[in-house]
Every structure is written in structure tokens, then in C-alpha cells.
Amino acid sequence: MDPALSALIDMVEASYDERMIKRGLKGFVHSCGFEFFAYLQTEGLEARVLSSYPEKWQKIYLRNQYSRVDPVVTEAKRRMEMFSWTIDDWPSRGTSEFKRFRDEAVEHGIRSGVTVPVQGSFGSTIMLTFASSGNKSDISKCQKQLSPLQAVLAIHYRLKIIAASTIVAPSRLLSPREAMCLTWAAKGKKAWEIAVLMGITPRTVQHYFDSARKKLNAATIPQLVAIAKDRGLV
Template sequence: MDLFGFIECAKRTQSIKALFDLLVNCASEEGFSEVAYGALTCAEPPRLPEYLPPAVTVNFPPDWCHRYFERNYHVMDPVVRRTPMTSGPFLWDELAKQFQLQSGEQRVLDEAREAGLKHAMSVPLFGPFGQVSVVSFASPADDADPQYRISHLYILAWHFHLAFAEIARPSESGCNRKVPLSDREKDCLRWAAEGKSSWAIGMILKISENTVNFHFKNAMRKLDTTSRTQAIVKAVRLNLIEFSASPGLPTEC
């Protein structure tokens, strides 16, 4: 299933399990079949009963999950500890280069690799009131390249995160809320979704780069988001802009 198919199917599902299965299916297409989603702040979303904090839902190898929770590895897990300090997606292999990891932190990474999580990355998910969650993707394959897939998995993680919130807290999700984006704000979001920079969008719309950034700032404020990527994802979920898909891509759920 491609990203467009995931977005369309996620809009229609009302089951957390079905939504997570969609996430695993789509990530597996990218070569990363091991997935975990968790909240790192006390304001965490409702948790599936079979999982302990900080995991909300996970399909990592069962033996690794058992060892992880039995030994309270979440206390020393560098992914859990360092995610709030990281603004964007990161590779687990790069953590030791970014931070001076303690011996316990390095042990968790080493044991995770031995358990089959050979190449992995995580996506920090920041809410408007300081909430922090994370989606982690891992591959059991020796030749997997998370750096090559990082952009796709980043967008996928944010779509899942927002869809999860709508299912877990339907009364607070705002999925039916009308957000008064201006036409210019929508135009800027659409072109950004196509990968255009502020400068390029300004050339296309015949406005200055500063004006483009002004529209982005307003759109992010109205959508209660903290980055352009989050704003684009939320605008798509609210049907304020359309996600461009190539002809012939499957959308069956």
C-alpha cells in the first residue's frame, strides 16, 4: 500500500488495531516491517491493554518486547530519552554521534540489533501543548537503508499519529472542525506538499518569499501545528487540501 492509499484508508477506519495494521503494511512496503508507537509524556493517548508504558502499540519481536519490559529498558532506552531533544527524524545508528550515550543506553541499542532490529529510525511527534510521542521503524534486513526511506516514513508517521488521535479521542480530534484557511494559505500548503521551497512557491504564486512564510505561519497557527509537515498532514486529513497521487496507485483498504 502506498502513502496515498494509507491516507484514504486511515480516514475510513475507526479501529486502532486496524489503523496500526495499515501502518505496518505501508512501512513494510518501504522495507521496515517492525513498528512501535508510544507516548513519552504523561499526557499520553489511551493505551492498548496488552502493552505497558511507554508503548501504545508495537510489533517488535516478542522476545525483545518481553526482555525490554521485564528489565525496564524504557528507563535507559536512548530513543525514549533522546527523542524530546531531537527536532526531526533520526537514525538509531546516529545517536552515539549526536549524544554521549551512557553504557546502559548503548547496551539497549546493541541488544535491539541482536534481537533483529538491525536498522532503525524514529520520528519525534510534538503536540501543541508540549506532548511528545514517537514512532519507530526498524528492519530485520542487513541491507536496509533507513536514510533513503526517512522522508516517506516521516510523513507516514505523522498521518498515523493524527489518525490515532482522532480514533482514541474522537470528541477532541477536530476532524469535523472547520479551519478557516485562506486560499493563499491552502496554495502554499499544496505546493509545499509537492516539495517546493518557500522561494519556489513565491515564484509560482508571484509573491515574495517573506509573504509565503507569512502564510505558512498563519496556517500552522490555525491548524495548531508546529511545523510545515504537520500542517500539511493535518490539512490533508481535514480535507482542506488534496494529496496528489500518481494515476493508477491503489487505494483499496
């Protein structure tokens, strides 16, 4: 295994917060010849981001929900394999929103990169991007220096562990069955649909909902789902 990748995986495994993960990723990105990294998990219109992009750009990206028009995100979902990209490949014409996204990306020093996508659970897509202010990125160097699937999954796994262990006390963690019911509820499934998907009865699904509501002090199922998502439990 490449020493830089090995060091990154070790750092991720030892991390207890996102700050440590970011520090490890920054070192790895620079060893690959890039300036920025962005870990992105998309699910529908929602996006979870951990990146070293300029803070102003991160706020603009999330506020405007640019993951909807970002051609890197679109290509990642379509190809599901590592690929390089450059802003010169993006059409200069298009909707006003897309043109604004393109112009603002250039303004914040993002012109090319390499993206590694992985299919996540429940229809989500996980992607790790290495970006540069240069006009072209050398994908051959990246191919030699990393095993992309390992890096992405290691980071994704550790983020899940951190979210589950630091945001709520252990006594308030959801059981696997409760978390599964809430995950399907977050997808818009009704109790009877969840029962069919999980091979249990609607009454049992309701039991899991009631148990989870007590743990998270939620009055309704929509509130329960919202709290669970905010705390990274589903």
C-alpha cells in the first residue's frame, strides 16, 4: 500500500472528531499534488459535506444547494468510477444558476480535480474529490498514490462512528431495528410499507417508533425523524 494512503487510513482510524480527519486528508491531498479535498454524501436534495475548500465557498455551495447543478456530482452518480474533470469541460452556457455556480467556483480557485464516487446505502452517493486551481489535473499520479475505494469507505465509516458516539449519550442511541425503521420513514415510507420491507408486522414497526420517540423525546414521527437526522443517527 502507498505510504501516504496508509498514513491517511491510520489517521482516520485514530480520529475522534472531524478536525483530525480534515488534517489527515489535507496532508494526503497535498502529497497527491492537489490543493483541496471535499467529501460529499448526497441523498436526494440533501448533502453532507466535509472539505478544505475556502469557507466562503462552502457556505455558498450549501446555501444554494449547488449539488443539484454541480456537473461533478452528476458525473459521479452516472459513472460510479474515478474520473478527472476540468472546468473547461463544463459548458459556458446554460441556466443562470449553472453559470453562477461555474463563475463562483472559478472565483474561489476551483478549476480541475479528480473525483472518486462510491454507492452508499439507501440510494445515497458518497464521493471524495481532490481539487486544484490549475487548469488540468493529473489523474495518473492519483491512480498510483491511492486505492480510492479504501480511502472513501474508511472516511465514511469513521464519520458514521463519530456521529453515533459523540452527538448523543450511549443510553440514547437507537437500536439497529429502530434506526432501520427511522431510515425508511425518512425515505417517506409508511408503517405498513416498512413492515413489508423489514419482514415484520406494522404493530412491531409502531413499537420501534414508540421506543425511539421516548429515547429522543419526540412527540411525532416527523419530529422523531428530524431529530434522528440532525444527530446523525440515520
